[in-house]
Amino acid sequence: MPLTGGEKDIKPPKLIITNPENLTKNFLNDKIIFLFDENISAKNLGNNIFSSPAIPDLKHKIKGNQLELSFDNNKLKELTYLIQLNQTIKDINEGNILNKLEYVFSTKDIIDTLSFSGFAVDAYLDIPMEDIWILLYENNINDSAIFKQQPNFVCKTDSLGFFNFKHLDNLEYKAFAISGLDFKFNNNDKIGFKQSATLEKSLDSIIYLFDPYFSHDSITNLFLESERKNSDTILEKTGKLILNLNKSQDIIIQLSQDNQPKFIGLYNQSECLISDLKVGEYEMRVFLDSNKNGYWDTGSLLNQVQAEKSILYNKKISIRENWDLELNWIIHEL
Numbered sequence: 143m144p145l146t147g148g149e150k151d152i153k154p155p156k157l158i159i160t161n162p163e164n165l166t167k168n169f170l171n172d173k174i175i176f177l178f179d180e181n182i183s184a185k186n187l188g189n190n191i192f193s194s195p196a197i198p199d200l201k202h203k204i205k206g207n208q209l210e211l212s213f214d215n216n217k218l219k220e221l222t223y224l225i226q227l228n229q230t231i232k233d234i235n236e237g238n239i240l241n242k243l244e245y246v247f248s249t250k251d252i253i254d255t256l257s258f259s260g261f262a263v264d265a266y267l268d269i270p271m272e273d274i275w276i277l278l279y280e281n282n283i284n285d286s287a288i289f290k291q292q293p294n295f296v297c298k299t300d301s302l303g304f305f306n307f308k309h310l311d312n313l314e315y316k317a318f319a320i321s322g323l324d325f326k327f328n329n330n331d332k333i334g335f336k337q338s339a340t341l342e343k344s345l346d347s348i349i350y351l352f353d354p355y356f357s358h359d360s361i362t363n364l365f366l367e368s369e370r371k372n373s374d375t376i377l378e379k380t381g382k383l384i385l386n387l388n389k390s391q392d393i394i395i396q397l398s399q400d401n402q403p404k405f406i407g408l409y410n411q412s413e414c415l416i417s418d419l420k421v422g423e424y425e426m427r428v429f430l431d432s433n434k435n436g437y438w439d440t441g442s443l444l445n446q447v448q449a450e451k452s453i454l455y456n457k458k459i460s461i462r463e464n465w466d467l468e469l470n471w472i473i474h475e476l
Contacts, residue, residue, distance in 0.1 A: 154240040155182050155207075155233050162247065169215070169247040174225070176209040176245075181234040184209075190230040194295045194307070195221055222254040222309040223247055246309060259306040260347035262299045262319050262334065265441065265449035267401075268427065270303025271332075271351060274319050278307065281314040285443060288318055288335075289327040296325070318443075319349045329355065335443055352449035356440035379421040381461040384468040385414040387428075389476040394429040394438060397459075401425075408436055419461045426455040430475060451475050 155178040162171055184190070187202055191211070198217040203210045209231065227243040246253065262274040277293035294315065299305045319334035320327060327333065334351035385395065390412045397405040397419070404424065405416060408431070429438040430451040441449035453473055461467060 152236070152238060153233075154238040155180050155231055157240075157243065160245060164245055164247075165253055166247045167251055167253060169218075169223075169249050172215045173210055173212040174245060174247075176211075176243075178207045178209070178231070181207050182209065182231055183234045183237075184230055185232060185239065187227075187230060190227065192226040192228075192298075194224050194226075194297055195219065196292060196296065197223060197225070218249050220250050221248070221311060222250070222252075224309050248309075254309045254311045256310040256312060257306065257308050258310060258315075258317070258347070259304070260349060261303045262305060262349050262351060263303060264332070265334070265350035265352040266356070266438065266452055268452045268454035270299070271321065272299055272301050272303060274299040274303070274305075274321055274351065275325055276305040276307075276349065277318045277320070277325060278310075278315040279318065281316055283316065285446075288316075288443070289320060289325055289333070293318075293325065317347070317349060319351050321351065333443060334441075335446075350441070350449055352441040354440060354442060358437045379463040380418045381421055381463055382466045383414075383416040383419055383459065383461065384466055385416070386468065386470045387412045387414065387476065388472045391476050392431040392434045393476075394431050394436070396427045396429065397424040398427070399424060421461050421463050423458045423460050426459055428453045428455075428471075428473060 158177045158179055160177070161175040162169065182204060184204060187204070191200060191202060193200060197213050199213055201212045203212070211225070223246065225245040227240075229239055229241060231240040231243060232238055248254065258278070262271045262276065263269065264271050276297050276299065277288075278295040279288065279291070279293050283291070295307055295310065297305050297307055317336040320331055321333075322328055322331040332351040332353050334349040336347065336349060387393075390410055392408075392410050395405070395407050395409060395414060395416070396403050397416070399422060405419065407414070407416060430453075431437070432450050433439060438452065439450045441447050453475060455471065459467060459469065
């Protein structure tokens with residue numbers, strides 16, 4: 143029988159001890175040592191060490207089974223700090239990655255325990271957004287300084303659009319969100335903000351992100367192009383949609399395929415009839431036309447205006463040939 147190397151190692155490195163220990167108060171050190179049960183390496187460690195609040199000039203070094211983080215303690219503020227190295231540390235042989243690694247310390251005599259969590263949602267598409275920066279600034283910051291100054295606390299959304307600030311102090315903050323690679327605003331970034339200056343530290347919040355440069359023409363042109371293509375098709379197979387809403391209000395109904403609008407209609411009644419729909423599956427959204435201008439309007443950070451509300455139907459709808467599809471949709475936002 144030929145010799146084998148045994149079973150393949152599928153376990154990630156295990157943290158044995160830290161020095162100073164996790165949750166240390168009155169922190170005075172200028173380095174933190176992480177000791178693992180095997181030799182380690184790291185995946186793009188410099189970009190994946192994440193601290194909130196930010197630790198100035200945070201340096202790192204790996205030697206064998208030890209990770210050392212170093213910094214100037216004199217530059218730390220009187221706060222509770224959270225260091226995250228999630229999806230970063232791996233064993234040196236098989237590359238098994240440690241999913242979660244967090245370290246908390248406080249330069250005060252207490253560990254702050256308040257939290258603020260919620261979801262980042264695309265205001266137009268009404269879907270969660272992954273890898274969105276969520277920024278907390280002190281309540282007295284001028285909005286013109288947002289995305290230009292270093293935030294007090296920062297975190298990123300996960301694959302479900304969820305964010306969670308832990309170990310906050312008992313102060314009031316403003317919350318902002320931005321897509322992109324960093325905290326600085328670029329023209330293709332989407333942004334969002336919390337209208338209230340006081341965070342609900344015990345409840346999940348939703349921050350809606352919008353494109354401040356969104357143009358009505360971009361959607362209208364896509365729709366008109368779709369209409370032109372449809373008009374070129376002879377004897378199109380069609381069906382009908384009857385949508386019963388719980389309340390009448392100025393709304394825009396949009397039916398899309400692969401994020402391309404195939405139907406846009408304005409309604410102000412609880413029963414909405416859409417005839418001559420091309421057979422197929424559609425995503426359906428309703429936009430609340432708050433200013434009754436017949437368009438979905440984006441938000442404005444400068445004017446503290448949120449984007450108009452968009453509500454995505456919870457599943458795709460299927461239009462069949464010569465068939466009336468009747469749906470009842472309770473929209474609580476109406």
